[in-house]
Amino acid sequence: MNGVIEGVYEPVQHHWFHCEQQVDCKDSWFPFSREDSPRLEEAHKHGGTRGEEEMVVATEGRRFDVRLKERRRYAVYWEQPPSEVRRCSWFHKGDKDISYTPYPEHTSLALEEAYMISVTLNDWTRKLEFPTGETVVLHSPKLMTQQQTIPSKYWISFPSASEQSRPRTVKRGMEGISIEIPEGEPYQVDHLVFMVHGVGPACDIQLRGVVQCVNDFRDASLSLLSSHFKQGQDGAHMGRVEFLPVNWHRVLHGDATGVDEDIQRITLPSISRLRQFSNGTVLDLFYYNSPTYCQTIIDTVASEINRLHHVFLQRHPQFTGAVSLTGHSLGSLILFDLLTNQEIHNTDEKISSVSSPSEATSINFESFEKTLRNCGLGKFFQMLTKEQMDLESLALCSETDLKDLGMPLGPRKKIMCLLKRWREKQESRTGTSQPVPGVPGVYSQVQEQPMLLSDAPSTSPVDYKYFDIGIGQVSIVYPQLAFQPQAFFALGSPIGMFLSVRGLKRIDPKYSLPTCKSFYNIFHPFDPVAFRIEPMVVSPGVDLPPMLIPHHKGRKRMHLELKDSLMRVSSDLLLSVSTLRGVWQTLTTLPVNTLPPVASVGTTAALPPQESEGSRAQNGTVPPTEMKNISFGMLNGGRRFDYVLQEKPLESFNEYLFAIQSHLCYWDSEDTVLLLLREIYEGKGILL
Structure with missing residues (x-):
């Protein structure tokens, strides 16, 4: 071989990457996990024997599908442009780059071929020139560089051309490059959580957006599961919790509703940026209080949750866990209104709640056909009779059933109104009532289940019973979820404020959400949008601080412990001063027989410290010994449900400065994630 020493060539190990566009519109490449990349490589090797047939590999917890022939990665649960996928083996990095960037596959093949020849022939003077202007020089197995060739005539027009002409470091394989490869996610899913965002497109x-925020929330849960629930994972009793985003803002502001165009026509041209921000965020609150757009929002949230639930069960056929709901800001109010109008499905109760045909006749519905014609629905008579329906069977139908029959929106609403009037006539005749199928929230004069809210203010001129739901909600048709959630977590929620604004003072302690038995109201102490709910349930005059959420590292933050210590020291000093004052008064007072009568003094003596504490307890501050005697209602099964996060040391310096950030902190709060995981797995008997 002309004196050339032949080397030993070892094939390079490939790893799969996918591209994502960042906020600055730059493409960044991220590696697939240690579990997904080998499966992609195995499918790639077997794909060569299957011809043109496309191979699809589920990755990242089965949330994305990779089509190997296309080299594209597609999102399964939400709308997202497909991203490029590469089988990578060669990487390059500039002086100012943070991470290595993989070469295209055809470039990597050319580099690998040149490297193989150099190793085999021990010839390290090779240069590879590419049509794009790059030149890669193989100096040695450990030293390889890339030179960008830029003509000097372009240097004036491109000031950074000199920087681009600097050599870039080239690496072969994953060894020696600083890229963190994720370990992957457990295949088993123990629990499913849907997360609904608040106002605006940004979270x-x-x-x-909500997708990126939920991704971070999910990553934090995986990290905490591995660190705080390690014993459970080692015992093969735990998998993971899947979090899926629910986006309703896109539908509300889409072309179908046209709200953005209508608002834009009447928007003033001044301070355009502020007005655009207000139109895209703050107006969502007003849209939700509009009957038209409230129906759109509720339908979007419910249908999207049901769709995601259906797709999830298709991709996880062995899933046997429960489902929970999480809402942030306005999203929590949407879920609360939706859950208060869920029906417990019981066929026997539904049948018994509907009057018989003889009762229908006594309510002056002369005939099925004539009733429909009187309501302008005569042309739908044949459609309904074809399905063998009469007044009794029609009363059993929900709006979804009528929609499945192909009935337009307008006639469906008329039939729902017809059923409502039918029930009202029956109430006036019998004085009793049952829920009307398909018209949630309509009850009789005598309620068999606890009222959600009571004690409406007597000074209010508005009759809140006018509304179907009875709690001041907009009168719309609330769809039903395809499952019964285990828990509902409200983050930074204005539920308490909205209930009060609707004219309601107290929640009946016996009330619980019809299909959800656990409820948690989680908030930051400086959140300007969040409100408490426990004071609306406990007895009037009882003042209880919210439950403090433990820090995820297992203790209070240092500045809070210091604050508590100072408060204890100050209280001890006050007690000592009061004790010394009492001793001094005892030494300086006159004998008892020289004191004037109490009636002539006209004042009362100061209460001893024990009596003062008792009076404070009567004024609202509850001693710990009496905490167990307080009823917190059934919203959370008799347990407390107001939970407050611990503010960070920097936030405690100025609560106004961090107010907005406090309302948006829940998505990356490890304390919030740990609370959700603790409550979810506590029901499975797995504790921290």
């Missing part, structure tokens, strides 16, 4: 202080 956090970085102006990211």
